[in-house]
Amino acid sequence: MKKPIFAIGILFFVIFLYQFQTSDYMQNRRKMYTAASCTAVTVRLNKVKPKDWKVDCKGTFADNSDTLLIEVPLITSNDKIPLKIAAYRELANHLNFVAKNSPNDNLERTSWVKISVTHPTGQADGVISGMMLAKMKTVETPAALAEHLKTSVRVKDNFPEVDETKKKN
Secondary structure (H helix, E strand, O other): OOOHHHHHHHHHHHHHHHHHHOOHHHHHHHHHOOOOHHHHHHHHHHHHOOOOOEEEEEOOOOOOOOEEEEEEEOOOOOOOOOHHHHHHHHHHHHHHHHHHHOOHHHHHHOOEEEEEEEEOOEEEEEEEEHHHHHHHHHOOOHHHHHHHHHHHOEEEEOOOOOOHHHHHO
């Protein structure tokens, strides 16, 4: 063999191409161009969401496990409102934002939407089916929106309980 460096270069290039195909960058590109409802919602939300949100899809449509995961930090400016109440308020506002800024037909086909509002002292999670979140787009009055949220969103949190008697003293 007259030029072994050329053969070694070709070998390294082939190895590089195989590793690049399995990289996270290529996995995300491949996922973005795969036709799925959750992916379509994610692509649309990534264009309009605030920079501190994390939006991702897990699961597949075939087995009804496709879940839109949204993680939002809780930023409060009013210290008079307890963190738990502020977290639930932000949870409702963010769900409304997702409903209004997502493609309605794709949101209906997404099985679940899970949103987490995080703070250093706790976290509030809400889970709602995509069909119910898509219906939220048509709700106009605040009272109807509150009723829709009560009946369709399952929530849980781990914020510490505040004892009102200690707070007054």
